[in-house]
Every structure is written in structure tokens, then in C-alpha cells.
Amino acid sequence: MIAVLKVWRVTSETWVTARLNPSKTLSMDMNPAYISAARVHLPNAVEKIAFDHFHVAKMLCAVVDKTRQSEMKTIPLQARKSAHRSRYLWLYGRNKRHGRIAERLEAAQMVLPDTSRLLGNERAGPGALEPSV
Structure with missing residues (x-):
């Protein structure tokens, strides 16, 4: 056998x-x-x-959220108002960012540069995902 x-x-x-x-x-x-x-x-x-795309997107969203959370702890209290409740704003596609959503996201990008850079937003510029030295 x-x-x-x-x-x-x-x-x-x-x-x-x-x-x-x-x-x-x-x-x-x-x-x-x-x-x-x-x-x-x-x-x-x-x-x-x-x-598969689902698991890659899920992992990216988790990293973005953890970055946002850790960055929120370091910004001054006055700047937190712009970033408050921005968790879901980062998930909108570029073609769906209109009106109030675009305004709130732009304000959040100003005070959360690491999160913005992580997603490669227009403000971050080329090489946004490269580690800073």
C-alpha cells in the first residue's frame, strides 16, 4: 500500500x-x-x-485608514476640524468628487499630507508612494 x-x-x-x-x-x-x-x-x-483586485483594494484601504488614524493623532487640534470624519472621503473616485465632497477632501488633504501622499492624489505629485528619506 x-x-x-x-x-x-x-x-x-x-x-x-x-x-x-x-x-x-x-x-x-x-x-x-x-x-x-x-x-x-x-x-x-x-x-x-x-x-485579485478586491483583496488588493481592501489592503490599500486598510493601510490608508491606519495612516489617517495615526496622522490624526499628530496634527494640532485646530487642524483636526478639517480632517474630522474624512475616513470615507478618501474612497471616492476622482470622477465622483464634486461639490461638498471635493471641498472636504481638499481640506483634509491639506492637514493630512501623509494620507494624501499614500493615495497618490494630485496634490502629492509624482513619486508620492516613494518612502521619504
């Missing part, structure tokens, strides 16, 4: 490898276990991995 299982394992690994090696992309969850398994079993796995 053990010999049969060993043969089956070798055969299944060969079959999987033969089909996955020519793959151009590998779509997966962002779980580190999946990434680690791909690195172990696939050549050039790092170059082939593609994450």
Missing part, C-alpha cells in the same frame, strides 16, 4: 508540474501559505503570481 501511495504521489507531482510550468500567471489568495507553496512547487512563481 505504501509503495502505491509513493508512486501516486510522484505521478501526481509530475502531472501537476507538467501543467503548471507553462502557466503565465497564477491567481491566488494573498495568504502567505499559498505564496510559500507556490514558491516551493513552481519555478519563477514570484513573477507569475497575480492577486
Whole structure:
């Protein structure tokens, strides 16, 4: 029985490898276990991995919110009024920022430059996502 299982394992690994090696992309969850398994079993796995838009956007929103929260603690009390309740303003697309929303977001961008820079807003300019030295 053990010999049969060993043969089956070798055969299944060969079959999987033969089909996955020519793959151009590998779509997966962002779980580190999946990434680690791909690195172990696939050549050039790092170059082939593609994450879905939902999880990338979710992670970006979490980072933006944490940056905003930490930045809120450092700004003066008077400037906090402009940034107050700005959490959801950062999520609006550029084409949907009109009227009061645009005004409130612009005021928040003035007092929360790190959050603005993180999102690459027009005010931040080129290289906004580069770490500051």
C-alpha cells in the first residue's frame, strides 16, 4: 500500500508540474501559505503570481485608514476640524468628487499630507508612494 501511495504521489507531482510550468500567471489568495507553496512547487512563481483586485483594494484601504488614524493623532487640534470624519472621503473616485465632497477632501488633504501622499492624489505629485528619506 505504501509503495502505491509513493508512486501516486510522484505521478501526481509530475502531472501537476507538467501543467503548471507553462502557466503565465497564477491567481491566488494573498495568504502567505499559498505564496510559500507556490514558491516551493513552481519555478519563477514570484513573477507569475497575480492577486485579485478586491483583496488588493481592501489592503490599500486598510493601510490608508491606519495612516489617517495615526496622522490624526499628530496634527494640532485646530487642524483636526478639517480632517474630522474624512475616513470615507478618501474612497471616492476622482470622477465622483464634486461639490461638498471635493471641498472636504481638499481640506483634509491639506492637514493630512501623509494620507494624501499614500493615495497618490494630485496634490502629492509624482513619486508620492516613494518612502521619504
